Amino acid sequence: MRLHPSSHRLRHFVQQLAALLERQPAEPEILTQGSALLADLVAHDDWLPNDYAQPQPQYYQQNLLHADALGRFSVVSFVWGPGQSTPIHDHTVWGLIGLLRGAEVSQGYAQDALGRWVPSGAPVVLRPGQVEAVSPTVGDVHRVSNALADQPSISIHVYGANIGAVERSVFLEDGSRKPFVSGYSNTALPNIWDLSTEKNAALQAAAVVV
Amino acid sequence: MRLHPSSHRLRHFVQQLAALLERQPAEPEILTQGSALLADLVAHDDWLPNDYAQPQPQYYQQNLLHADALGRFSVVSFVWGPGQSTPIHDHTVWGLIGLLRGAEVSQGYAQDALGRWVPSGAPVVLRPGQVEAVSPTVGDVHRVSNALADQPSISIHVYGANIGAVERSVFLEDGSRKPFVSGYSNTALPNIWDLSTEKNAALQAAAVVV
Numbered sequence: 318m319r320l321h322p323s324s325h326r327l328r329h330f331v332q333q334l335a336a337l338l339e340r341q342p343a344e345p346e347i348l349t350q351g352s353a354l355l356a357d358l359v360a361h362d363d364w365l366p367n368d369y370a371q372p373q374p375q376y377y378q379q380n381l382l383h384a385d386a387l388g389r390f391s392v393v394s395f396v397w398g399p400g401q402s403t404p405i406h407d408h409t410v411w412g413l414i415g416l417l418r419g420a421e422v423s424q425g426y427a428q429d430a431l432g433r434w435v436p437s438g439a440p441v442v443l444r445p446g447q448v449e450a451v452s453p454t455v456g457d458v459h460r461v462s463n464a465l466a467d468q469p470s471i472s473i474h475v476y477g478a479n480i481g482a483v484e485r486s487v488f489l490e491d492g493s494r495k496p497f498v499s500g501y502s503n504t505a506l507p508n509i510w511d512l513s514t515e516k517n518a519a520l521q522a523a524a525v526v527v
Numbered sequence: 528m529r530l531h532p533s534s535h536r537l538r539h540f541v542q543q544l545a546a547l548l549e550r551q552p553a554e555p556e557i558l559t560q561g562s563a564l565l566a567d568l569v570a571h572d573d574w575l576p577n578d579y580a581q582p583q584p585q586y587y588q589q590n591l592l593h594a595d596a597l598g599r600f601s602v603v604s605f606v607w608g609p610g611q612s613t614p615i616h617d618h619t620v621w622g623l624i625g626l627l628r629g630a631e632v633s634q635g636y637a638q639d640a641l642g643r644w645v646p647s648g649a650p651v652v653l654r655p656g657q658v659e660a661v662s663p664t665v666g667d668v669h670r671v672s673n674a675l676a677d678q679p680s681i682s683i684h685v686y687g688a689n690i691g692a693v694e695r696s697v698f699l700e701d702g703s704r705k706p707f708v709s710g711y712s713n714t715a716l717p718n719i720w721d722l723s724t725e726k727n728a729a730l731q732a733a734a735v736v737v
């Protein structure tokens with residue numbers, strides 16, 4: 318696998334998000350400033366390596382791109398085949414969803430008087446470059462679908478945890494709850510940390526000048 | 528690529544090292560406690576995926592296994608073909624070397640009165656399970672070689688930086704210095720962050736009990 322020459326975009330995003338979280342801001346600031354960083358990342362669709370952009374016929378794909386060692390955050394590419402969707406689910410931690418390619422619909426859900434899960438509010442359609450937030454504070458239960466019936470869509474998700482270790486819930490429409498931990502589809506992450514080519518080129522250029 | 532069932536060992540090491548550094552200890556404590564963690568990791572040779580354990584005929588391999596987003600540390604598998612060795616080099620940051628497989632020789636170097644680099648002290652032979660430290664404080668210039676002429680050796684290196692972004696030096700025996708940034712051989716890192724299988728099994732077991 319070759320990395321895209323634009324893999325610095327993902328590295329810069331991960332670095333800036335880590336720096337933001339390092340300041341331990343309250344959730345509203347994480348959502349606001351994190352959304353701005355994610356909007357910058359998904360404003361360009363030239364950096365996601367193809368290995369992390371492949372839909373599969375049966376299930377949508379969740380490819381981990383970076384995980385913080387202490388579970389402070391994770392970054393995941395969701396790849397939707399035509400017409401694929403999630404069940405109704407929660408997150409239990411803050412999450413940001415940035416649309417990279419195609420289009421996606423997020424429908425919020427709430428429980429009615431009988432405890433059944435029913436759509437709540439208008440569906441949100443995300444287009445390339447747009448970002449949405451979820452969390453127990455701002456609304457945590459939704460169902461997400463590829464808005465396109467005939468082509469794949471890709472969104473970049475960021476969570477305030479290693480989402481591959483978070484116990485959360487799928488909700489059936491009858492009101493019952495099924496606890497689950499979502500897995501990752503990929504066994505290898507992109508190596509975005511090799512700066513030797515650009516730094517050695519700079520060293521050589523400096524040596525020529527001296 | 529499949530991950531070894533023992534990939535939790537690498538995850539636990541990365542988590543414990545991150546937690547140690549999070550406390551911002553002074554370097555002597557990093558070297559002492561980090562060495563103990565690394566010794567635990569390399570006490571078992573059942574966890575490194577084969578993709579990160581392959582020697583190449585021409586060069587020794589430096590495979591990134593994990594990088595902290597803020598450059599607080601990186602973990603790298605060095606894979607030595609028979610007889611391969613590094614040039615004389617420094618690190619400029621603290622480093623720990625744990626021997627996983629085979630055997631490795633580290634020879635320290637110091638400058639003589641004429642500025643030439645000459646061997647300093649006895650060579651250190653590392654056997655599986657053993658750990659050595661380097662840093663500008665405890666001795667930073669060495670040459671490392673596979674101690675085995677007929678088989679590969681593998682060591683796990685930990686640095687107090689993303690070593691793929693650190694400007695450091697190779698030293699020629701005549702005393703001259705060549706600045707360089709070492710690259711990584713791999714374009715994909717092992718995904719050690721999927722806990723869904725074990726956590727979902729625990730959820731199912733709990734559901735059966737209830």
Ligand SMILES: [Fe+3]
Pocket residue numbers: 406407408451459461
């Ligand atoms: Fe979601």
Ligand SMILES: [Fe+3]
Pocket residue numbers: 616617618661669671
């Ligand atoms: Fe070294």
Ligand SMILES: [Mg+2]
Pocket residue numbers: 384385386387594595596597
């Ligand atoms: Mg990290």
